[in-house]
Amino acid sequence: MQQAFRASIFHCLSDPGPRADKGAVEHFHDGLLVVEDGRITQVGAADQLLPALPDGVRLEDYSGKLIVPGLIDCHVHFSQVDIIASYGEQLLDWLNRYAYPAEMNFSDEEHARSVADFFLDELLANGTTTAAVFATVYPQSVDALFTAAEDRNMRLIAGKVLMDQHCPDELRDDPESAYDDSKALIEKWHGKGRLGYAITPRFALTSSEEQLAAAGRLAKEYPDTWIHTHLAENQQEVDQIAEQFPWSRSYLDVYDHFGLLRERAMYAHCLHLDDTDRSIMATKGAAGAFCPTSNLFLGSGLFDLDAMTDAGVRVGLATDVGGGTSMSMLRTMSEGYKILHLQGQSLPASRAFYLATLGAAEALYLDEHIGNFVPGKEADFIVLDAAGSAMSARVAQNRPRRSMSCYLR
């Protein structure tokens, strides 16, 4: 079946950042998006495409609203929705005081299913149609999440958390069960519909060397799975990594050593890196998740986007709920702008959208499927309505030429 959607349409064709090509973005003020059997067939100006539209195409009119590609959240914890905005700690204490106790509840698959439903509905309500999600150490929490995503036909990357040390006993697996459980989940879910599996060591502090090695073996045996973990979020964490792995050149080097640095690896945060780290990440094709609300809320530090871009590292935007404070990628863009501005860097609205659409898709190696409206890609898009608040409606009305920016508040 063919469908057409009329609205203002914006998408990126490449990175509109500092080294942008002309034509990095397309914005059709009165645009048309044509879809057949769930895939994009055409995008362009309505006055050009409408006359040639075959009879019987169902036309939906969203004039005055804005269609953009479905937003992509590159790093978020579904077990942490109930501890969002928990008070007063930096990373390591915050994990012990809030995150770990909350995760223990997810051994109960019923609880996991209920939270998964709420979590995915919230993502969708915020315009996020694809996410890379940390589940918990319990395989049943992964089943619950993938089942809920499958019900909604969402594109989701997720995995069982691996951690066998420096964490509460209830949350501890071991190198063998980590390997076996992950392998079973990969066989069950990876590549099923729009779902993909991520090998998910929590971070290098909470895995023994044996477990990191087991994760690396999996990453090699299943080269088209993802790897999802945290990297250099907090200075205290970085210091402990140096103690725990005295042989390592850097935090990144630990992952590299165990075969966890490759394409399709998504590292959340990447705050405390050096130029060598960034250069190696770029060469190996790994990506960083920029988590502005979380980095401020946990006082972790300021993400250096210019340095990542200069080094050629793939970067996607992420909420990191519950360290992050909002499920909204739009609000996350707004706080990303601020973090960069504090460092004398800039984030135009077009590039903020890039980091949550095409850029995130490239970071996750999903850009053959989603990220923009190139014909053949999945018809994965959202409709934004500036009339949602009195203030954004006013800005959209008074600044039509700059109306993109109104979506960022």
Place this chain on the structure above:
Amino acid sequence: MQQAFRASIFHCLSDPGPRADKGAVEHFHDGLLVVEDGRITQVGAADQLLPALPDGVRLEDYSGKLIVPGLIDCHVHFSQVDIIASYGEQLLDWLNRYAYPAEMNFSDEEHARSVADFFLDELLANGTTTAAVFATVYPQSVDALFTAAEDRNMRLIAGKVLMDQHCPDELRDDPESAYDDSKALIEKWHGKGRLGYAITPRFALTSSEEQLAAAGRLAKEYPDTWIHTHLAENQQEVDQIAEQFPWSRSYLDVYDHFGLLRERAMYAHCLHLDDTDRSIMATKGAAGAFCPTSNLFLGSGLFDLDAMTDAGVRVGLATDVGGGTSMSMLRTMSEGYKILHLQGQSLPASRAFYLATLGAAEALYLDEHIGNFVPGKEADFIVLDAAGSAMSARVAQNRPRRSMSCYLR
């Protein structure tokens, strides 16, 4: 007429900050607020107050919701609602590129009236019932704003902007007209109903020494007016102040020299101060406005709340729209938390509310009228509903003991 309002009730009796007294805050889970002729007569637990309530008192039931004092925005520009989230500059360029052109429209009183209506409705929609507002250089913009506030019976402090140099010609007054126009506006509006006048030099860069001296004369002639200006927002601005006033010890010293440092002086930002400045501010009874969203959006710097508190300086919270990005004091609290956490400081929910209620009232010398529910004060309060979003409803339900924090996102 007597009225009673039943809800969860929270207010501050003193600063719940680091040197808090026991009893700095009161939270009645099932509370009652009794009001007569627009003033508080009683506040307490419903089960204690309800039995003694006289017949004929009209009872409104907001059970499950939270009543707090009306929020107070200590610094905001009503002429800047249409340039909110304008892209990409730090303070001085931002003024030239966005703020000044927008302000020129306010010579048209009809425009000023229309924006004033929108602006005050947005404040109220966000729970802000009192604000200290920059108007523009045009006296008619002050008339428009006060008229609109009077229509709504809002408590509002505002004044005509004084600036006679380093700004576009259209926005320039001179020392004499600044004095005469301000004096006429004071006579017309100050103390009328709930309105108060603020002598409002934009900042020391845009006023000649003659104009600053004229403002100082006014401040002495009308000691119960307010003074409202900006102080040490941006490093480049601070450097230019040092050039323009080579005799001054500091930026603050310029205001002091011209008689603009006294009780009822509200200085927005206060980012680049030293201990001597803070000590002098405390001694003289002047206050600082903490503007988190603006300080991040314009990349100005990080407010040092602990240093201000240690020095004993009065501090209130503020949106600073349009440098700020939200009219919501709740969202402003959330970003204030983050700015402080980045510096290793903390902001509990109770203190965040203090800075937007009693603390702001003390900073503005309005605490005899508003800020908490002490009997005799004005019945100036709002009702917050956690069910406003799925996420806040969930947090309020799952964390009843910590339900205050859910209002901060």
